[in-house]
Amino acid sequence: MTTETSAREQGLAERAYLTLRKAILEHELAPGTRLSVPNVAERLGVSRSPAREAIARIAYEGLAHFEPHKGAVVADLDAESLLEIYEVREALEGLACRLASQRMGADDVAGLRELVAEHTAAVEAGDVELHYDLDMRFHARVRELAGNTRLTAQLELLQHQIRLAMYTTHRSPGGMPLAVTEHRRIVDALESGDPVLAEAAGRSHVSRLLRDLSADDDRRRAVLDRRPAS
Amino acid sequence: MTTETSAREQGLAERAYLTLRKAILEHELAPGTRLSVPNVAERLGVSRSPAREAIARIAYEGLAHFEPHKGAVVADLDAESLLEIYEVREALEGLACRLASQRMGADDVAGLRELVAEHTAAVEAGDVELHYDLDMRFHARVRELAGNTRLTAQLELLQHQIRLAMYTTHRSPGGMPLAVTEHRRIVDALESGDPVLAEAAGRSHVSRLLRDLSADDDRRRAVLDRRPAS
DNA sequence: AGCCTTGAAATTACATGCAATCCTTCGTAA
DNA sequence: TTACGAAGGATTGCATGTAATTTCAAGGCT
Incomplete structure (x- = not known):
């Protein structure tokens, strides 16, 4: 002692x-x-x-x-910075899925499925906090399975930056169930063992997040444009 | 003053x-x-x-x-670390090419072609130093054209790590002309404006570098195995 | 009323003191 | 000769002093 x-x-x-x-x-x-x-x-x-x-x-x-x-x-990240971050994240999350699909075993798939099941329940129950938590845990698990320490470190950094930028803003209402669906699709792809498919699944998930973000922005901007005098 | x-x-x-x-x-x-x-x-x-x-x-x-x-x-990076680095670099270099292909203009293409021409001359002249210099400058130019500051920063870090790890070792003899050929292919892809093609060109260039590296390793290991007593 | 000047407060960047901890080496004993 | 131990040297990590520079604000001047 x-x-x-x-x-x-x-x-x-x-x-x-x-x-x-x-x-x-x-x-x-x-x-x-x-x-x-x-x-x-x-x-x-x-x-x-x-x-x-x-x-x-x-x-x-x-x-x-x-x-x-x-x-x-x-840091007070503007829209362009966020775009940059998501561009990089898309590539890296795709890589994580690709690597994971090649290195993962049946039990790992089972673990991910369990996580998705929990996630499904949380979303159905409308538990937003738990949703965020499980969402993070899912991605954390995938990058862990990828087994590349540099990749993991980078993705965690990006995760933090995104969290900082979107603490209150940017929460599209329909996003929760969509996330679960996409996570399930990612697990399916990982299970298939097809690296190309897995990468595509990971990437499209991230790029969808970005699209939603931009859509939100546009909506917000449109509202502001209607009342030019703040 | x-x-x-x-x-x-x-x-x-x-x-x-x-x-x-x-x-x-x-x-x-x-x-x-x-x-x-x-x-x-x-x-x-x-x-x-x-x-x-x-x-x-x-x-x-x-x-x-x-x-x-x-x-x-x-840092004294071992083979596995280098593999990790190249895995990440492949994804990011692919991204850089994809973004560049979308954002680049005709004059940018011309600039890259000029660089490749210089590079060709250097390789034909057998100037190894200049080869390395032009190789670096090519990649630097591409990531600059991609216009994503985070991506640029990351790729530069990886570049440094690789340079540190391979200062003396790992120079495959046939690599120089191959690099030029691949750079030319990348420029072609960039010029086409097809992001998918561009990304593929960038990725395959990096993955080839990694393959050569592994091949070198194997060869070296094979030589060592023949004389177990060092 | 508005602008400029001057002063005060705060901040960074650098230098250095100091205790706790750990590695290393040398000497000693088995 | 080899293993053990103790002293010495070095290093980190933290604390703090200090000068230069800048921002901010208040007050005076036009």
Whole structure:
């Protein structure tokens, strides 16, 4: 037993990073918020060194960016950035499915089916929170099965960026059941063992998400255009 | 005019990072070399703060990794890591070609053709250095034309990692003319404006590079197997 | 009333002190 | 000769001092 007040044997910088990231992803620190080193340090109860390191890492991961002479600011991703992110994600999610289809076993398929079943139930019950959770878990499981650590890391980064950008906005109502259907189709493709089919399934799922996003945007813009005076 | 000894108005940490990266990519600091903070600081003539930051960034970018209680070590990528990297690169390079094919104009095609022409000449002249240079420039140009900043950043990271891993090893002799042929095919596909074709061309180029790599490995292994006592 | 100037507060970036921890090496004993 | 142990050296991680620079705001001037 070593001395351990409440630290899980990880550095202060690491914990500061995790805390900060959580706060950002949950919009406790909304996009646009300035992350000054002394401020973050005090907030997290650490000195400036680990605070600075945590902020740097947040920025490296695309959750904040540095503005000259102003320090880091929580990222406020515009539509074009989101498009970029989805373009990359489509390719990588497709790759994940392709790899998974080649490396996965029967029990893995069963595990995914179970997840989809839970998901179906959650959606039928209208449980939005659980829907998001299961959606994330599904994708996490697929990339895990792909067995490519770099790919996994990238997809997780993109996931975080998307979560940050869409915390409140962009929730198309019909999306929940559609997601489940598409996930089921992905599992079918994975089970078939056909890498081309699997990749196509993964990609079309992501590209559909993007299309819905754009559609939402258009709808929103149309509404705003009707009342030009805000 | 501000006071400016020789710094180009960028921080010490930034310059330390660039210097360090260059040293690593040129194998001045070979894979396996330990990057201790005091050591790097002294080497670059800066204090420990910017040195530490530079090392952290190098590690974030996959050019080094932290070993517990030993600090950062220049990455020594094994075959499996390279495979992972190439898997991701194949997908992203395909995406780059797809996007470029949709966004590029006639003059852009002309620019690429010029590059390929230069490249052809270099290969015919047997200029290996120039070959590498033009190869890199070709890919850089394509991702630039794709117009997706995240994609560009990712591909550059992968490029660096690959360069580090293959500094001396892995140079298949027939690769040079093949690369030119494939680049030409990519330009043809890009010019056609068919995104599917373009993506396929980009992907198959990368996957061929990977196949050659594996073939080289096998050959090398075979040679070693013949003389089990090293 | 609006613009400019000046001052104050805050921030970054860098340097450096310091304790805890770990690896390494050298000496010693079996 | 080999295994063990202890001391030394080095490194990390964190804390904090400090100068330069910039932003922000208030007040005065036109």
